[in-house]
Amino acid sequence: MxxxxxxxxxxxxxxxxxxxxxxxxxxxxxxxxxKKLPTxxxxxxxxxxxxxxxxTRISFxxxxxxxxxxxxxxxAKGSSxxxxxxxxxxALTLExxxxxxxxxxxxxxxxxxxxxxxxxxxxxxAGDGTHExxxxxxxxxxxxxxxxxxxxxxxxxxxxDVLHSRVARSNVLLLHTLGAEVxxxxxxxxxxxxxxxxxxxxxxxxxxxxxxxxxxMMLRVQKERMNAAYFPSEREYSRRYGLDRDRFxxxxxxxxxxxxxxxxxxxxxxAEVADSARSTIVEQVAxxxxxxxxxxxxxxxxxTA
Amino acid sequence: xxxxxxRILGGEPVDIRVADGLIAEIGPGLEGPETVDGxxxxxxPGLVDLHxxxxxxxxxxxxxxxxxxxxxxxxxxxxxxAMANTSPVADTAGVVExxxxxxxxxxxxxxHPVGAVTVGLEGRQLAELGAMADSAARVRVFSDDGKCVDxxxxxxxxxxxxxxxxxxxxxxxxxxxxxxxxxxxxGVVSGKLGLTGWPAxxxxxxxxxxxxxAAHVGSRLHVCHVSTAGSVEILRWAKSKGWNVTAEVTPHHxxxxxxxxxxxxxxxxxxxxxxxxxxxxxxxxxxxxxALADGTIDIVATDHAPHPVEDKETEWSAAxxxxxxxxxxxxxxxEAMVETGLxxxxxxxxxxxxxxxxxxRLAGHGQPLTPGSPANITLYDPSVRTKVDPSAFASKSRNTxxxxxxxxxxxxxxxxxxxxxxxxxxxx
Numbered sequence: 001m002x003x004x005x006x007x008x009x010x011x012x013x014x015x016x017x018x019x020x021x022x023x024x025x026x027x028x029x030x031x032x033x034x035k036k037l038p039t040x041x042x043x044x045x046x047x048x049x050x051x052x053x054x055x056t057r058i059s060f061x062x063x064x065x066x067x068x069x070x071x072x073x074x075x076a077k078g079s080s081x082x083x084x085x086x087x088x089x090x091a092l093t094l095e096x097x098x099x100x101x102x103x104x105x106x107x108x109x110x111x112x113x114x115x116x117x118x119x120x121x122x123x124x125x126a127g128d129g130t131h132e133x134x135x136x137x138x139x140x141x142x143x144x145x146x147x148x149x150x151x152x153x154x155x156x157x158x159x160x161d162v163l164h165s166r167v168a169r170s171n172v173l174l175l176h177t178l179g180a181e182v183x184x185x186x187x188x189x190x191x192x193x194x195x196x197x198x199x200x201x202x203x204x205x206x207x208x209x210x211x212x213x214x215x216x217m218m219l220r221v222q223k224e225r226m227n228a229a230y231f232p233s234e235r236e237y238s239r240r241y242g243l244d245r246d247r248f249x250x251x252x253x254x255x256x257x258x259x260x261x262x263x264x265x266x267x268x269x270x271a272e273v274a275d276s277a278r279s280t281i282v283e284q285v286a287x288x289x290x291x292x293x294x295x296x297x298x299x300x301x302x303x304t305a
Numbered sequence: 306x307x308x309x310x311x312r313i314l315g316g317e318p319v320d321i322r323v324a325d326g327l328i329a330e331i332g333p334g335l336e337g338p339e340t341v342d343g344x345x346x347x348x349x350p351g352l353v354d355l356h357x358x359x360x361x362x363x364x365x366x367x368x369x370x371x372x373x374x375x376x377x378x379x380x381x382x383x384x385x386x387a388m389a390n391t392s393p394v395a396d397t398a399g400v401v402e403x404x405x406x407x408x409x410x411x412x413x414x415x416x417h418p419v420g421a422v423t424v425g426l427e428g429r430q431l432a433e434l435g436a437m438a439d440s441a442a443r444v445r446v447f448s449d450d451g452k453c454v455d456x457x458x459x460x461x462x463x464x465x466x467x468x469x470x471x472x473x474x475x476x477x478x479x480x481x482x483x484x485x486x487x488x489x490x491x492g493v494v495s496g497k498l499g500l501t502g503w504p505a506x507x508x509x510x511x512x513x514x515x516x517x518x519a520a521h522v523g524s525r526l527h528v529c530h531v532s533t534a535g536s537v538e539i540l541r542w543a544k545s546k547g548w549n550v551t552a553e554v555t556p557h558h559x560x561x562x563x564x565x566x567x568x569x570x571x572x573x574x575x576x577x578x579x580x581x582x583x584x585x586x587x588x589x590x591x592x593x594x595x596a597l598a599d600g601t602i603d604i605v606a607t608d609h610a611p612h613p614v615e616d617k618e619t620e621w622s623a624a625x626x627x628x629x630x631x632x633x634x635x636x637x638x639x640e641a642m643v644e645t646g647l648x649x650x651x652x653x654x655x656x657x658x659x660x661x662x663x664x665x666r667l668a669g670h671g672q673p674l675t676p677g678s679p680a681n682i683t684l685y686d687p688s689v690r691t692k693v694d695p696s697a698f699a700s701k702s703r704n705t706x707x708x709x710x711x712x713x714x715x716x717x718x719x720x721x722x723x724x725x726x727x728x729x730x731x732x733x
Contacts, residue, residue, distance in 0.1 A: 088618050108620035109488075109499040110574025117572050129622070131499030169499060192496030193504075 004123040005295055006112045008134040008170040013177050016141070023142050023287075023294035029066070030290060039301050040069035046099040048074045048090065048115075049126070050106040055261065055285070056126050060103045063292035069300075072097070087111060091118035101300055104128070122299040130164045136260055137170035139291040141178060143280045144215050146287075147256050152179035157209050159185045159241055160219030160268055161230075163192055167260045168219060172200050183209050187241065189230040190221075206241055210250040217258040218243050218269045234267060244270045256280050306723065307335045311343035311684060313674050315650035318345060323680040326722035330676055341728065343684055346717050349654045351383025351414075351681030353661040353670045354631065355446065355475070355553060356529060356606035359385070359416070361407065362400070363392025368611035368701050370404060373631070374413035376609070376700035378726040380631040381683035381716040383414050384662070384670045385609075389421040390451040396421035396432035398440035405442035413726050414719075417665060420444040422463045422474060426452050431463060438470040445666040448475035450529055451581070453511060455481050460515060464524035471666060473551075475527040476515050478536070479582065483507035488622055490563040490583040498567060498574070500621065503583045505533040512536050516543035516550055525549040527664055530608050532558050532582040534592035541601045551664050553606035554593050556630055556637035561706060562587050566621075570709065576617050576624030577706050580610070597656060598647040604661045607634045611702030629700050636712040639687055644713065658683075669722075680723035687714045699732060 001015045011019070029037060045064040047057050057073065064071045076090060087106075094102055101122040104112050109129030116123040127133040141151060148154055156175055162168045162184050175182050182200035184191065195202055203209050210216065221237060231237045238244075243257065248270070251257075257269075257279045265271045274281055308321040313331070320335035321328055359373035368376075370387070377385045387404050389395035395404060401418035408416025420437035424430045426449045437444040447467055454460045454476060463474050484507045489495050491502025512528055516539060519526035531537065531552045543550045563584045567573055578584060596602040610627025617624050630637075638657065642648040648656070662671025672678035690713050695703040719727040726733055 087620055106620065108622045111620045113573040114575075114620055129499055130501075166499060169497070193491060193502065194493040194496040197493045197496070 006125045008137045008174040023290045026293045027290045040067040043069045043100040045069045045101045046072045048104045050076045059288040062289045095119050132170040133166040134170045137174040139288045154180045154214045157183045157213040157216045161190045161221045162186045163190045215256045248273045306339045307337040308341045311348040313348045323723040346684040346686045349683045350658040352381045352657045354385040355661045357385040357609045359387040370407035371411045372701040376631045378413040379699045383681040383721045387418045388450045389419045398436040401442040418442045420447045422447045422449045445472050450477045453479040465522045473525045473527045478508045478511035480507040490585050494563045509535040520548045528552040534589045537592045537596040551603040553604045554602045555608045556634045559641040574621040581626040612704045636714045639714045682720040684718040
């Protein structure tokens with residue numbers, strides 16, 4: 001495996017399977033009454049969050065702590081550090097503190113790559129702009145594998161704002177690596193013009209795709225996209241691309257429904273669909289801790305401090 | 306003074322006698338008290354840049370008239386056009402005269418200020434174009450470069466108005482609404498990297514509109530830094546109609562492509578490759594080279610855009626756009642156009658000296674190297690190959706995309722009206 005995890009595309013199939021298998025073993029630890037492992041004792045993991053994301057930060061923090069790492073939370077959001085100059089200065093500060101791994105969330109695509117040029121520790125991308133969110137894709141794959149078994153040949157449909165979605169980018173790359181067949185469904189305005197070069201199918205017709213799906217992943221659609229004329233109205237979006245009860249009924253009986261959160265209930269997904277037994281949405285959150293343990297364990301565990 | 310053993314436009318070795326700032330005599334075996342050994346270098350008419358950012362006044366931390374013209378002389382230039390997007394903006398006779406005077410004072414090369422088309426580059430009201438034309442700086446090129454004159458009526462008026470003093474509007478073709486927040490060429494790479502795309506159509510739509518406007522009012526139009534294959538097609542069509550349209554391409558758009566943003570020796574998302582207009586695809590590069598070779602694109606202009614280190618050592622989206630280019634331009638043109646057989650040295654002289662001087666209406670530059678012409682001469686050794694070392698630049702800024710890259714050729718000497726500004730590769 002690489003020293004960093006910045007893009008899901010960096011993971012060869014063996015790497016990805018190793019992370020998923022390791023997470024499976026670690027999940028058993030989480031079922032014990034004492035959830036802590038001594039593996040990363042004495043190692044320092046910094047959570048460097050330039051964007052608010054309590055969910056993701058807590059997930060990484062729990063993962064690092066369960067492996068006995070020292071965790072420093074560095075919330076860098078705010079105007080004084082919104083300039084790039086500070087990213088380098090922040091990186092040098094972390095370097096001076098001896099961070100073994102830096103988990104970075106940033107609103108600028110590619111910020112983790114820049115960070116990696118300034119620090120010696122491992123860089124883990126916890127979401128960068130509209131680029132990638134590889135641990136989200138790993139936890140999604142983990143969640144799918146637990147419900148569906150091997151992902152080889154499985155049909156996964158990803159619906160929504162693909163253009164601005166780091167979750168979609170990472171999922172397309174990882175699922176392709178794992179042998180799944182991905183179909184993206186979105187209004188054409190919310191797909192990159194070059195989407196034809198991606199290793200997936202594209203459709204504008206959700207109703208046609210649903211009956212052939214083993215898993216359907218709904219992406220969050222931000223309402224402000226409407227103001228930039230990506231779609232005419234919330235209602236129209238919801239009518240054409242939302243997963244409501246009628247559409248839910250078109251899915252095969254054992255198909256699962258996923259969402260990376262946070263959801264707009266009633267917009268891209270109906271409340272009763274989100275809360276149904278075939279929704280993995282709550283499991284995805286739990287699996288997030290497990291998969292992030294596996295990532296930190298594999299990136300840091302092999303080295304001596 | 307005798308310049309010994311040079312090959313004019315790559316021809317047979319000759320000597321050049323220079324007297325009173327003019328070329329006095331050309332021939333073999335000239336003798337005199339003072340000689341410079343040309344060592345068989347290619348002699349070109351002193352290069353002329355139609356598109357240079359000298360940053361003074363306002364951003365003297367990035368470049369000054371002094372350092373920028375030193376950089377120009379090192380690159381073989383004897384004249385540069387200083388773009389108007391300074392602070393304050395060069396939109397009055399006062400500012401253009403200041404820049405012009407600074408250029409004269411230092412004397413490394415001639416500085417011809419470009420006047421802003423609109424007040425403050427804001428695209429609302431015409432700047433006092435006539436006052437700038439009548440000033441000591443004798444401005445003939447007007448541009449809001451960095452911003453597009455996107456209002457069609459304002460562009461029409463500007464094109465018409467400058468006819469009175471034989472001026473030209475140099476348009477930065479970028480439809481602003483189509484490029485809101487744009488970060489790099491819209492294509493496969495931008496989609497993958499999650500960077501907001503900068504579509505080719507945003508450039509092409511403005512070029513098409515401006516060509517039609519220029520034809521309608523019978524004005525001349527110059528198009529800055531053409532970057533797409535589609536733009537080339539539009540220009541070819543406009544020229545086939547006989548319209549008075551000229552265009553430039555930068556050295557970097559002749560050599561570099563957008564996939565460097567994803568993968569390069571300096572890492573992914575390195576803003577050293579962030580530039581406006583953005584680096585495009587290999588197909589665009591090929592089209593631009595062909596267009597420069599066949600004359601559809603008239604000239605090479607550097608768009609030399611110095612930025613301090615801290616404006617580039619950032620996340621991609623926070624970084625400044627632009628690259629320095631004066632000291633590498635001729636080498637990049639050799640690599641992209643001469644080594645590929647697309648241009649000979651006469652072709653290079655046309656596109657980097659003769660035509661830019663003609664577009665800028667500079668009488669004393671871009672003249673053939675014949676007796677009677679001003680002795681503006683660049684000596685260039687195309688036989689060496691070296692790694693680009695930004696620490697050796699005369700420019701105050703180091704934001705070159707070519708660092709560590711092996712490029713051909715070296716400027717040995719530059720003469721401005723017979724006076725050497727560079728000898729043996731060093732500033733005089």
